[in-house]
Amino acid sequence: MNDNPSARRPVAVLTASYSGIGTELSKRLAGAGYDLVVINRSSDRTSQQLRDLQSFAPYVSVQSIQADLSNHQDIRRAAEQVAGTHDFIDLLIHNAGVVTERLELSVQGNDLHYEVNTFAPYLLTELLRPQLATANNAVVVAVGSSGMRMARNFDPQGLRKPDKFRRFQPYSHTKLATAAAFHAMAGDYAKDGITLRIADPGPTRTPMSLSGAMPVWFRLIRWYFVPSEYGAERIFEAATLPADDGRSGLYFESGRPAALPRVARDTAVQQELLAILQGMADS
Template identity: 35%
Template sequence: MLDSLADRLVVPGYSKWGYRLRRGSWPAGDPKPGALRAGLSVVTGAGSGIGKATALGLARLGSAVVLVVRDRAKGEAARAEIVAAVPDAVVQVRLCDLSSPDSVRRFAGEMTAEFDRLDVLVHNAGVLPRERTETPEGHELTFATHVLGPLLLTDLLRPLLAASPDARVVLVSSGGMYTQRLRADDPEYREGEYRGATAYARTKRMQVVLAPLLAERYASDGITVHGMHPGWADTPGVAGSLPGFHRLTKAFLRTAEEGADTIVWLAATSPAPRSGRFWHDRRERPAHALPSTREKPEDVKAFWAYSANAAGLA
């Protein structure tokens, strides 16, 4: 009850205090040492912040890790940090822009040509533009990065994931999604005054809606899909994209490692958590805090039809 109350009050639940209070009473213990040994993980947006911390956590559990980045220099720096912390880690850096279908297809082609199995896929890459920006394909940038790119990449890597005995996909959302309803009527944010933070929260709501849809889509392949939010973490992305929020909350922000904890847990705990659910601090959480944000079935259907078509899913 106290845990749920902290979540509803936001600051106690999303801050470092919430994480550290819960840490001593997890409903399940830490993943076993070597839980991911001989496995392969892909983490997008792994050059810094929560993505880098996630990759480090997976490497510590024995997984080989592919860092998916847009900036090779940042990726190589992250790789050096991970290898310094885990000297026997196998870490690769690959370039991919999740907002570009051509880039996603190229990366997926490299992966399928080189590997015969993928155990963990973490969709963490994110953007928060100040002004509405369209990709060359005509899609709003946050929608392309947070929704279309992950949809396409997961589908292209489906054969590798299906070859794993326990494949898991994790969508890294945000607590900000609780403020937004699913905009199936305007997924590309063409209407009204554009606000980057609102676009971010809208697409993070979309990721939460996607988790059960993808869980059903891939259930026959034994692939589980999980949504989560990391709380408020002190990362370069937050400092750069939301400087006012960062300045006001810096004293109680989590570390990137604390934010990444539930991602690593979802990827490695045994048995696998229930597919299609939403998690925070290793507990299943409600997908809605406000009645006004609940989706109607027809909205979910319209959203999926639009997104699947725009992503080029078969």
């Protein structure tokens, strides 16, 4: 939590809060004294979570925003709602992610993995930058995956509309893209006192990890994965590491700082990705 000299309560914005890691992370943040803004696709599932949070932490304010993070208009509307009620955002956590068994397209006609796993974190961070900058040492965390190390033949231009669909490949490639983009953006955001981080929760037993979209070998070992609260704790620890320690843009794996894959640190790849993302945001 930020050490703010004013009496205001810190504010955390969290996407995909009502399932798996998101549920546990919401409780961890509420227990640490954060007021919450949760951005979710399902209003019914969010309503149930809000009732649970009210019982768990009745003193915490929770704002619920319904949005489909594969839809650019929804992302912009959600950002407007957040900005309309909060001048400060201390913590923004991009927990939403998708992995599908077949090619699925967004309303913009792009691969769903790219929209939710890569573009949504980029656009929402950009749109909420004024509120993040107003806070005292704000932190933005994209929930990553060590699965990005499985990415082969990485092509930034092919992420939006892949020629072929190979199970799990779009997931690993879009997680790699997010890590590369955040690494590239970190220096510029640091000028506004905003720290960008990527954190891998590790092999966690979540609805996503149990889905048929995962590789066969992955599903064979999934019962050895840890419960969601362990993954949530790793994200929380990465998010609340003091933001003014000069380690912006770090990637956390197994609960410790780690080096990103070489391609994610490639300046040319980073700039190509940012150009694509900025072009989409401006369109």
